[in-house]
Amino acid sequence: MNDIEPGGTQYMTQLFGEKSKNGLTRELIEALFPMFEEASAGAIAVDRDARITWMNSSYSQLLGLKDPAIAIGRPVRQVIPETRMPEVVETGNPLLLDIMEHQQQQLVVTRLPFYDKAGQIEGAVAFVLYDDLQPLTPLVSKYRRLHQDLAAARKALAKKRGALDTVSAILLVPVREPSK
Numbered sequence: 099m100n101d102i103e104p105g106g107t108q109y110m111t112q113l114f115g116e117k118s119k120n121g122l123t124r125e126l127i128e129a130l131f132p133m134f135e136e137a138s139a140g141a142i143a144v145d146r147d148a149r150i151t152w153m154n155s156s157y158s159q160l161l162g163l164k165d166p167a168i169a170i171g172r173p174v175r176q177v178i179p180e181t182r183m184p185e186v187v188e189t190g191n192p193l194l195l196d197i198m199e200h201q202q203q204q205l206v207v208t209r210l211p212f213y214d215k216a217g218q219i220e221g222a223v224a225f226v227l228y229d230d231l232q233p234l235t236p237l238v239s240k241y242r243r244l245h246q247d248l249a250a251a252r253k254a255l256a257k258k259r260g261a262l263d264t265v266s267a268i269l270l271v272p273v274r275e276p277s278k
Contacts (some may be wrong), residue, residue, distance in 0.1 A: 102265050139205075140226035145195060146219055148174050148184040161200065186222040195227075196239075 140157025144150055150169045158166040161178065169177045175184065179197050185191075186209045193209040209224040 124265040143223045145221040
């Protein structure tokens with residue numbers, strides 16, 4: 099394989115060169131889109147105003163919509179209240195792996211901003227990687243355990259802090275001299 103072919107060093111430099119140093123460009127998203135769409139349980143795109151510009155049929159079915167066209171042009175939060183797509187568009191920071199709750203279902207999603215040739219955020223795309231957490235059971239179990247440990251540590255800290263506040267209050271109470 100030479101450097102100009104896909105996978106070569108020069109090819110990667112062309113894809114991620116100076117023009118696109120701020121992130122993914124529309125051209126790169128369009129090149130990768132078929133692969134992501136095929137490998138995902140759903141896909142959606144929004145513009146810089148976080149309005150839905152495209153949604154595939156599998157995502158619309160997952161959301162309980164009969165036709166993806168119903169969502170086009172609407173603010174993404176009207177269709178998916180729990181989404182963090184507006185955050186991705188506002189900050190330009192991708193959310194590579196996130197668990198989103200939607201109608202009692204947990205979805206594993208990735209969200210990526212994309213940029214125009216001037217380096218300005220043009221919008222964002224999101225892919226539902228898993229619509230069933232079963233394959234991720236070990237990871238989810240570890241997350242839940244860590245979350246429980248964190249909650250227990252916070253509770254213990256609050257309890258100790260309360261005890262310290264009580265001791266501090268006792269020590270700082272001014273001693274009154276007996277009445278004469």
